[in-house]
Amino acid sequence: MEENKIRGVISAINGPVIKGKNMTTFKMREMVTVGEKRLIGEVIVLEGDVGTIQVYEETEGLKTGEEITPTGRPLSLKLGPGMLKNMFDGIQRPLEKIQEISPIFIPEGIGLLSIDEQKLWPAKITVKTGDVLLAGSIFGTVEETEVIQNRLLVPPNISGTVIEVVPDGDYTIEDVLIKIQDGKNEIHELKMAHEWPVRTPRPNAYRRETLVPLITGQRVIDIFFPIAKGGTAAIPGGFGTGKTMTQHQLAKWSDADIIVYIGCGERGNEMTEVIEDFPKLIDPRSGKSIMERTVLIANTSNMPVAAREASIYTGVTIAEYYRDMGYAVAMMADSTSRWAEALREISGRLEEMPAEEGYPAYLPSRIAEFYERAGSIETLGGNDGSITIIGAVSPAGGDFSEPVTENTKRFVNVFLALDKSLAYARHYPAINWLESYSGYIKILSDWYEDNVAEDCIDLRNKMLELLYEENKLQEMVMLVGEDVLPDDQRWVLEIAKIIKVGYLQQNAYNKEDTYVPLDKQYAMLKAIEYLYEKGREGLRLGIPTSQLKDIDIFNQFIKMKYTIPNDDLSGIDRLKDEIDAHFEVLFKKYEN
Known part of the structure; x- marks a missing residue:
């Protein structure tokens, strides 16, 4: 630090927001050290001689009159070997x-340690x-x-x-x-x-179209609501709906080369679970610990609020660094609502004019800037790299109409809406198939046709239509009961039950079901379609639903995610043989 630099003087302290005088030579977004403890801060407002700083450490014990020292550079990260496994x-x-340095608490004034x-x-x-x-x-x-x-x-x-x-x-x-x-x-x-600098996106040669999916091993995502590699996704949900668990599954099993996981304002016990569990997880691709390709950023709810605001930018800058090497990076932000709350708190202390629900008026542009840093690109060095950003959103009371969820929805292409009623019914992942959507279906359809099956997307659309039809029928069932429905509608209800329980529900703690390869995902759904079409043939012959439904076969469909190994799908063919045998008897009986 140069001794001849002009220093500012603290004139007011309001939590993490500091006002200083004698700051005409300071620059906007310049990193500074504050007070005798040399706390790390960043200049966020300059008005003539007076500057405003947000401090990334606890300001307890700070006094007016202490010095503010410029560093001559913006808040920056040191990017190099040593970030993975850290x-x-x-x-x-x-x-x-x-x-x-301090086993229990993070002490103030330890400086900007790095790798x-x-x-x-x-x-x-x-x-x-x-x-x-x-x-x-x-x-x-x-x-x-x-x-x-x-x-x-x-x-x-x-x-x-x-x-x-x-x-x-x-x-x-x-x-x-x-x-x-x-x-x-x-x-x-x-x-x-x-x-x-963390707030400046790293440049690239040009952005590519996102034509390849991020394979996650989660059926409801990979087949029904796929995320493009280099795309954006939001996972909104109220308390207890499984946002963190869903992100853990994506971090563990997605086919990205590098994982950057940000615990932004989450409870300390949740981040402790991540920090303890991740080193024990075995990466299915390498057989090594998943930490070999993971960077964890922990900014829990009891850490300084200004650092929470910065943590998102820290994570995406690290992601861009590995992207520029030519890697596919998946970044999990859990949760962007806590980041937005940090923006709101700092904005309030700055006495800015609040917008909806007290959030600052620039909330939409900040959310857009963050998700815009995702993408599939050609790097300056001529390599292909990508960043996929998956942000969890925690709307208070599960209200998706609140500002953070609404604005996030504007800027992401995949919306995986978590449902409280599904979570309470122990249906995980609790992704509501009626409210969720993927904007990548059209551009990824060629990939699915070439790499999975020609009819993969058509099959997905057909099964979704059945689920939509089942939802309408359930309203009638609640009014008049299932028995009064015609047989074709009752058959839709039965098949929809298999889709929901046997396919969309997935057990993260079962070794066969925690991760499912795409060929099995498709084969399972194709088998369900086969059962549905066989039943429709029977309905045309006048066979009632009560006879079409074989309890043993239906139970096998619901359990096939556990009983059929991921590396041996012959069990699905045997299941089809049982369907043929069951319906052959029925068809002969009713044809005569």
Whole structure:
């Protein structure tokens, strides 16, 4: 820190919001240190000599008259090897390192700790003297974990000719690995790590259309409401509907290369469960711990509210860094409602004019800016990368008409509405098939036709129509009872029950059902359609629903998710044989 920098002076303290005088030389969004404890903050308002700062640490004990020191740079992250397998707070300070300093609480004024600067990494340099490197190019590799290779990137704002290269070997993230000279004859020293401001999206060559689904192993998502790789999704739901559990399943089983999981304002016990469970989970692709490709960011509800606001940007900046290496990244934000509440609290302390329900008027634009950082792109270095953002929303009382849910719905393409009545009936994932939708069905249809089955999307649409029809019939059943319905409508009710209980309901604690490959998902739904069509043949012959329904066959359909192994689908063919045998007897009886 330069001693000759002009410092501000604290004039007022309002929780995490600090006002200071003598701040004419400060810049908007500049990172500063506040008071004798050197708390980390960010300039958010400048009015002449007076500046307003939001502080990312507890301000208890801070006094007016203490100094505010500029750093000359915006709030930035140090991006490099050492982030995977790590757990950070909302401003990228490693929690394990903080625990060594203070085992119980996060102390104030510990500074902007980051990834380990002492650890040696085996670097392999892939360029030589005289090579021309463009912004975003890869100049070397480091085996960051057993399953992920960190591809060392030229920062997006630097390019030039290589003039010096170190030999392959073990280096820290602060060691200079190569030097390049740009067109202005300026020399830039490139290390394993570089810094990037969290509120500035990292640039890319261009955005691609999202034509491949993110495979999650969850039937209700993969077949009924698919998420595109590089797309956006929201999971809204009231308390107890399973938002966190659904996101855990997506984090565990999605086919993304990298997982960035943000616990934004969630209860401490939920984040403790994540921190304890994730290292024990075995990644089905590698056989190693899932933490080998995961970054956890924990900003619980008892941590400083301003850091909660920053945690979302911290997570998406880390995601963009791995995307720029050419990886597919899935980012889980749990929950964006707590982030919006942090915006509301800070806005209130700034005495800004409130909009609906007290949220700031700029809430929609902030939500849009966040989800806009998702996408499937060509990187500056010429690789394909993507970020899929899946945000949980926690509307108070499960009211989807509140501002955060309504505005999120405007900017995401998949809406997985969690239903309280389904959750209370122990139907998980409690995704309501009537309120949910996916805007990616059309653009992903070619992929499903080529990689699953030609009729996959048509089959999905047909089954959804049955569920919609069943919903209308249930209103009649509540008024007059099921017995008065004609047989064809009663058959729809029976098949819809199989779809709901045997297909859409999925058990996260069953080893066969926690993750289901796409071929089994399709085969299960095709078998249900086969039963439905056989029943319709019987109805045309005048066979009543009571005889069409074989209790044993129906029970097998409901249990096939458990009884038929994921790697051996011959049981579904045997089930079809039983259907044929059952209906052959009935058809002969009624044809005669």
